[in-house]
Amino acid sequence: MTKPKRTHPLGLLLHIAHSIKDYWYLLILLISLYKQPVWFALGWVLVIIAILVWPIIRWATLSYRVTPQAVEINSGVFVRHHEHIPYARIQTVQRKQWFFLAPFKLEEVSIETASHDDNKPEARLAAVPTTLADQIDHYRQGTPATETATTETVRAAPNPDATETTASPEQPAVEIPAAAHYRINNRTLFKFAVTSTGFIPLLLILLALYNKIPRSWTDTLISDATHLALIILVAGALVVILIAWVGAFLWTYLRYYHFDVTLQGDQLKTAKGFFQRNTITAPLRRIQAIRIKQNVFRQWLHIQTVQVLLASKAASEDDDDDLVILPAVPQAQLYDVAPDFLGWLPDHTPDLGDLNVADRRKWYLVRNALLVALVPVAIATWFWPHLWWLFALVLVLAYFQGLFAARQTGGHLMTPTMLALQTGHVWTKETYYLPAEMIQSMRLEQSVWMKRKQLMHLIVNVRHGNKNQSIELRYLRAEQAQRIYDWYLHTV
Amino acid sequence: MSTENHHLPQRIKLIWRLSAVGSFIALLVITGLIWLAYKYWDWPFWLVTIFAAFTILEFIGEVALIPYRYRFTRYQISAVAVEMQSGMIFKKRVAIPIARVQNVTLNAGPLLQWQKLTKVSIATASTNHGIEGLELDEAEALREQIMRLAREARHDQA
Numbered sequence: 001m002t003k004p005k006r007t008h009p010l011g012l013l014l015h016i017a018h019s020i021k022d023y024w025y026l027l028i029l030l031i032s033l034y035k036q037p038v039w040f041a042l043g044w045v046l047v048i049i050a051i052l053v054w055p056i057i058r059w060a061t062l063s064y065r066v067t068p069q070a071v072e073i074n075s076g077v078f079v080r081h082h083e084h085i086p087y088a089r090i091q092t093v094q095r096k097q098w099f100f101l102a103p104f105k106l107e108e109v110s111i112e113t114a115s116h117d118d119n120k121p122e123a124r125l126a127a128v129p130t131t132l133a134d135q136i137d138h139y140r141q142g143t144p145a146t147e148t149a150t151t152e153t154v155r156a157a158p159n160p161d162a163t164e165t166t167a168s169p170e171q172p173a174v175e176i177p178a179a180a181h182y183r184i185n186n187r188t189l190f191k192f193a194v195t196s197t198g199f200i201p202l203l204l205i206l207l208a209l210y211n212k213i214p215r216s217w218t219d220t221l222i223s224d225a226t227h228l229a230l231i232i233l234v235a236g237a238l239v240v241i242l243i244a245w246v247g248a249f250l251w252t253y254l255r256y257y258h259f260d261v262t263l264q265g266d267q268l269k270t271a272k273g274f275f276q277r278n279t280i281t282a283p284l285r286r287i288q289a290i291r292i293k294q295n296v297f298r299q300w301l302h303i304q305t306v307q308v309l310l311a312s313k314a315a316s317e318d319d320d321d322d323l324v325i326l327p328a329v330p331q332a333q334l335y336d337v338a339p340d341f342l343g344w345l346p347d348h349t350p351d352l353g354d355l356n357v358a359d360r361r362k363w364y365l366v367r368n369a370l371l372v373a374l375v376p377v378a379i380a381t382w383f384w385p386h387l388w389w390l391f392a393l394v395l396v397l398a399y400f401q402g403l404f405a406a407r408q409t410g411g412h413l414m415t416p417t418m419l420a421l422q423t424g425h426v427w428t429k430e431t432y433y434l435p436a437e438m439i440q441s442m443r444l445e446q447s448v449w450m451k452r453k454q455l456m457h458l459i460v461n462v463r464h465g466n467k468n469q470s471i472e473l474r475y476l477r478a479e480q481a482q483r484i485y486d487w488y489l490h491t492v
Numbered sequence: 493m494s495t496e497n498h499h500l501p502q503r504i505k506l507i508w509r510l511s512a513v514g515s516f517i518a519l520l521v522i523t524g525l526i527w528l529a530y531k532y533w534d535w536p537f538w539l540v541t542i543f544a545a546f547t548i549l550e551f552i553g554e555v556a557l558i559p560y561r562y563r564f565t566r567y568q569i570s571a572v573a574v575e576m577q578s579g580m581i582f583k584k585r586v587a588i589p590i591a592r593v594q595n596v597t598l599n600a601g602p603l604l605q606w607q608k609l610t611k612v613s614i615a616t617a618s619t620n621h622g623i624e625g626l627e628l629d630e631a632e633a634l635r636e637q638i639m640r641l642a643r644e645a646r647h648d649q650a
Contacts, residue, residue: 311617443584445582445583447583448580461619468618489589492592
């Protein structure tokens with residue numbers, strides 16, 4: 001057996017960058033202390049420890065080893081951890097390659113398992129040769145998710161020492177040919193980035209900054225051109241929106257640049273990103289559910305996003321745990337492209353009319369949306385009565401959100417073992433495909449008043465990341481909801 | 493396997509009554525503290541009145557609702573699933589297939605222990621569901637049953 005290896009020294013840079021990200025507030029604290037020399041010096045020592053010494057020690061104490069049975073990670077400064085991750089337990093392997101690591105053939109590798117307790121990945125190796133992830137992939141391909149895993153891998157790789165080097169070509173079944181491949185085209189990616197809703201939080205930040213502009217500037221501006229005041233105000237708002245929009249566009253465009261998805265054996269592999277190439281591998285059999293998402297802007301442009309829900313924090317922090325399989329597909333092509341990767345999707349747009357919120361029941365969703373909006377609007381109008389028109393707009397939005405939710409609600413039993421559900425939350429249509437064996441529990445809710453009107457809520461629970469996701473269809477007809485519930489009880 | 497609806501054991505009502513008394517005492521203490529604040533720090537008296545009223549109403553309400561709470565709380569275990577039902581105004585019914593159960597935990601506070609009852613909580617890979625009180629031997633039998641069925645179900649899948 002070879003000895004555990006250390007990660008490449010360049011990984012140190014990434015460790016330091018992470019520490020700076022985690023402890024940047026210490027630097028601010030330090031700047032505020034510059035008048036007291038003793039504290040200032042002490043502060044420097046602290047900062048240097050936090051962002052330089054500590055990462056170096058962490059780097060020096062981290063080592064890893066890939067054997068045919070498991071990935072082993074040793075880490076920890078004061079408390080030593082010896083992590084042993086058998087391939088069968090691995091949910092996803094994520095590789096992130098910053099552009100400056102590419103010439104050195106290095107990348108960051110994160111390994112995720114389904115263990116419940118932690119938000120961090122099971123193992124993170126900051127800079128390791130790209131061959132390492134290939135090797136892990138290779139061992140995983142040969143490993144079925146049963147208890148017999150260890151014996152099988154040993155058989156597949158008779159000489160464990162030889163496999164330590166790289167996945168060399170003479171080993172059996174190294175490269176399984178891709179069963180399906182899809183790359184996003186630039187036009188669709190452009191549409192996808194343009195319609196990113198990421199500009200909304202950005203907009204709020206910019207508006208907050210806009211408020212911070214010294215009054216004297218704006219006052220002189222307005223007094224110079226009083227008759228233009230309104231135009232300036234409107235133009236200013238438009239510029240802010242434009243900046244936010246362009247920012248969100250670039251962010252999305254660069255992150256999903258050259259998005260690539262491949263199906264290889266039973267592993268789905270996605271790659272994306274311009275400055276940082278981000279590759280995620282996940283086994284098909286760990287998929288909890290498929291979600292097809294479309295916000296209201298994308299509805300106008302007819303593009304949809306396909307994601308899978310996994311039982312681990314699959315992707316990086318920024319994707320809220322979801323593994324995106326197809327970021328943007330033209331609506332008309334979706335059911336031609338996606339089933340190649342996810343076999344249980346239907347090959348045409350399904351009719352989800354079996355469950356619905358129609359006729360008078362729409363009103364309940366509208367009413368609830370209005371009720372939710374009414375209290376904050378009432379309070380805000382009390383404090384800023386001159387902005388009443390803005391708050392009225394919120395009510396109008398709430399009204400249409402209610403209608404939107406009602407219109408999108410749908411569902412259908414696709415096959416005797418798969419349920420499709422559709423909801424319309426926050427201006428986003430979401431269609432779920434849920435195999436019966438992945439639904440953890442199902443719930444019906446009915447109030448006394450709903451009983452009289454023969455209505456019911458249906459709540460379906462699936463595992464999503466390390467948490468639960470409930471899919472809630474409200475105000476269905478009681479017999480519709482009951483039918484799904486009975487189906488669930490009888491198929492399990 | 494019996495598939496009929498079960499009520500919780502009758503003695504759970506006693507536990508509920510006692511816990512109502514417990515929360516009454518806790519609220520009484522808070523009311524007392526507010527009264528002290530009124531006495532020594534000149535807090536307005538209406539705060540004391542409101543809290544006292546709330547304390548009394550909460551206690552009466554909680555005790556009065558116990559028979560209904562009892563009547564509307566049910567559970568049912570079949571060969572394939574556990575179903576639970578609760579709530580009178582907002583009625584909820586949940587189905588947990590035994591094949592999805594990851595573990596079953598029994599726990600009992602001092603009151604439940606004294607009455608030889610125990611809480612049962614059933615965890616799936618993503619959700620947690622609880623039965624408020626069961627006879628100790630019944631709960632243990634239930635746990636055995638669920639774990640045995642879960643093991644069998646897992647063997648079927650593999």
